[in-house]
Amino acid sequence: MDFKPIDISMKQMVEHYTAKWKLECSEYTFSNLLMWGCGGNIMLAEDEQALYILLHWGNERFMFAPLTVEPESEYYQTALDKAAEYMRSNCIPPVFKGISGPIKAAFERCTGYELTEDRNNSDYVYTMESLRDLAGKKLHAKRNHIHQFMAQYGERYEYVKITGDMMGECVDVYNEWLSEKSPDETDNMELCAIKTLLMHMGTLGIRGGG
Numbered sequence: 001m002d003f004k005p006i007d008i009s010m011k012q013m014v015e016h017y018t019a020k021w022k023l024e025c026s027e028y029t030f031s032n033l034l035m036w037g038c039g040g041n042i043m044l045a046e047d048e049q050a051l052y053i054l055l056h057w058g059n060e061r062f063m064f065a066p067l068t069v070e071p072e073s074e075y076y077q078t079a080l081d082k083a084a085e086y087m088r089s090n091c092i093p094p095v096f097k098g099i100s101g102p103i104k105a106a107f108e109r110c111t112g113y114e115l116t117e118d119r120n121n122s123d124y125v126y127t128m129e130s131l132r133d134l135a136g137k138k139l140h141a142k143r144n145h146i147h148q149f150m151a152q153y154g155e156r157y158e159y160v161k162i163t164g165d166m167m168g169e170c171v172d173v174y175n176e177w178l179s180e181k182s183p184d185e186t187d188n189m190e191l192c193a194i195k196t197l198l199m200h201m202g203t204l205g206i207r208g209g210g
Contacts, residue, residue: 004045013044015030025103035194038192042055077109
């Protein structure tokens, strides 16, 4: 496999696969892959029938599940085995992450792999009504954040649309927040992700703020 660092030119290639799988998990969106792939953390390879996604996260290396051209393809078992063998041959434990929905169904049709719940990496899903009303104990902390914000700023704030030319201001806000904690490698990766996203907002169709 010939893995290459993800870049903006790969958008069409990635979405050729993800559109067919109709994935709802955020990990496989091109925007997510691009922003967290800055610095070579995410690399892609492609053969004649599948896309492979290799991640280097801190001290951990693993793959997302391969995506075949056709979700129901019998090649999925071959793609899985090929990816697992690549990891073994490069001294990487053969672990796949980001498995849910139709990908989980594809895994269940294959042999030689065990599925384990990864609750810490599950997506947060809220209804519009719950975020609008913030009712109940589960959203108590979010209500408190809003009350604290309003107590500090009252009407002295403005909700504006974020554009790519505001990168400097956005980075300043992030650095101010970072100055109040002990930064680690994850914070540096997050800053790189923010810059990447702002740089390509137009191409990615990203909207922020008002």
